[in-house]
Amino acid sequence: MRFNLGEALQRASRTDDAIEAYREALKLDAKLNVARVNLGKALAEKGLNGEAKETLREATRQKLGDTEAHYNLGVLLMRENDLDGAIAEYQRTLAAAPKHASAHNNMGVAFNEKGDPRKATDAFLKAIAADPKFAEAHFNLGLAYYQLGDFARATKAFEKAVVLEPQRSSGPYTQLGHLYLTQGKKKQAVEAFKTAIEKSAEDGKKTTEAYQGLARAWLSLGKADEAVATLKTAVGAFPKDASARAAYGEALRAKGDLDGAIAEYEEGVKLAPTPENRLALADVYAQKRVGAKAQPLYKALLDEDPTNRAAKLALADLLLAMGDYVAAEGLLKPKDGEEADTAALARLGIVHSRRGRPELAVSELEAVVAKDPAQLEARAELGFIYLRGGDGAKARKVLTSVLSVDPRHSLGLLYMGHTLYQQGNTKGAEKSFRNAVQADPNFAEPHNALGQLLEATKRIDEAKDAYKMAVQLQPDHPDARDALKRLTASAPKP
Structure with missing residues (x-):
């Protein structure tokens, strides 16, 4: 009776009372092992893991x-992350009850945690x-297949989990979304x-993962507005979720809203300064050409980890954009015994090109392009060197x-x-300069080049506007600044 009362109390979520009932039952009959097992479970529910573990061992x-x-x-x-101990207990369970489904399932989870998805799949x-x-x-089997790269079987397993629990399970739908994206099934x-x-509102497992997945799916369909709305x-x-902030920032950046993206990334850094x-x-910040804020961030990352390749290359790109070729060369030049990778050599070739060393730049850039045609900046710079060489x-x-890619x-x-x-196609040149401005509105040089073309074709007011924009974006741009002064000084007095 005491044991039955304990079970009833436990089902009613009166765990403290249930624990007392099980203790009383065991005082009356120390051999009532089912009461001992339930007592261990109830103690674990209360977070009393040490006592629960000892009770279950007993x-x-x-x-x-x-x-x-x-x-x-x-x-x-x-729960305590003692995976080997857990597996041993599940094996003892299965030795006594070979068809204990939950023990097989939990054994699989433990193997997955240990990084052995093949054994997990078998379980x-x-x-x-x-x-x-x-x-x-079925859901866990899908996860194991996913880790093994068997996306077809993973999809089937998740779809089966959805069929079995269509009303309350959000997890399989999230995993299905990831799988469908992997397989190019964007609408699915x-x-x-x-x-x-x-479903996550129903099963209490609401996380940002599904939102972020949905945003990626929208972006894969070219629907940036829907992605932004989802992440908002x-x-x-x-x-307070830093990953949601980062994903929102990424979507805003893809849409071209750099100020909005900066605001989200800044909040994300406050929450998790990874x-x-x-x-x-x-x-x-670098994309917006705010070097005063981008540069200290890159330098801090490199101070913490000098091997941070992404930060090193990004800082080199920023220095190139700022026209600080000396600093860029110092950053990219291989140290003694160090071998520069293709991406670094591509940027080094660009530095040599812009510092007036075509004899070095051509050989370097040609070697980079031959080895890695995906280095589009290097290919573009090489094309410009050919142009300057006639x-x-x-x-x-x-x-x-480059533009076909x-x-x-x-x-x-x-x-x-x-x-x-240079080939006399002024109309085509103007269109190309304007397209460059649209592609990167924060890049000063296309505005300057457009200003030069407009000035040469006697469209002075338009030329002044283009030079103004170049100076606004890059106040130290000497050519645009001088041209703007010249055109302003020569303008007729009212």
Whole structure:
């Protein structure tokens, strides 16, 4: 009676009273092992893990092969991250009850935590064989297959979990969304993530993962507005989640709202000042050409970790954009015994080009482009060197190849404009310069080049506007600044 009362109290969430009832039952009958097992479970519910563990160990001693005692002890050990101890207890459970589905399932979870998805897969399959309607085991099997890179089987497992628990399970829908994205099924991914968000309100497992997945799915479909709206909702629901802030910032950046992106990245850094978050903030500052804020962030990251390649290359790009070629060269030049990678050599070749060393730049950039054609900046710079050397046809061929890969490559568009202008195609040059301005509104040089073209074609007012914008973006731009002074001084007096 005491034991039955304890069970009733535990079901009613009156755990303290249930513990007392189980203790009383054991005083009356010390061999009532089922009361000891339930007492251990109730103590674990209260967070009294030490006493719970000892109680369950006593239960295994009192009755060898007690499946529930071993199983619950395994659950407790797994909570404490004692994976080997948990696996041993699940094995003892299964020795006594080979079709204990939950023990097979939990054993699989433990193997997954240990980084062995193959053993985990075997355990989940045994759990499903013991209970084909065990939705959690199907879900966990999907995770294991996903880790093994078997996306087809993973998809089937998650879809089965959804069929078995359509009303309350958000997890499988989230994982399905990720899988659909991996497989290029973008529209299915959108629907899966939407459903995950809806279900998460019901199952109490609301996280930003589904929101971020939905945003990525929208971006993959080219729908930046929908991605931004999704992440705005996520940030509203989870204002202290740094990953949601970072994802929102990324979406705003993709949409071209750099000020909005900076605000989100700054909040994300306050919440979690990880190297990744600080690098993302520095990158968007650099994209906006706010070197005074980007440069200290990059330098701090490199002070902390001199091997941070992403920060090093990004700082080099910033220095190149600022025209500080000496500092960029010092950063990129390999130290004694150090071998520069292709990305660093590409930037070093650009430095040599802009410092008037074409004999060095050509050989370096040609070697980089031959080894890694994806280095578009290097290819664009090489095309411009060919142009300066008088080979306009070769320059145009190289720059056309850059723009065929990325039609919005701002440097490629700028250099193509110069090439077309030199070949007498003023209309095409103007279009290329304007496209460069649209591709990167914060890049001063295309505005200056456009100003030069407009001035040469006697469109003085338009030229002044272009020079003004170049100076606004880069106050120390000597050519634009001098041209603006010259045109302002020569303007007729009213």
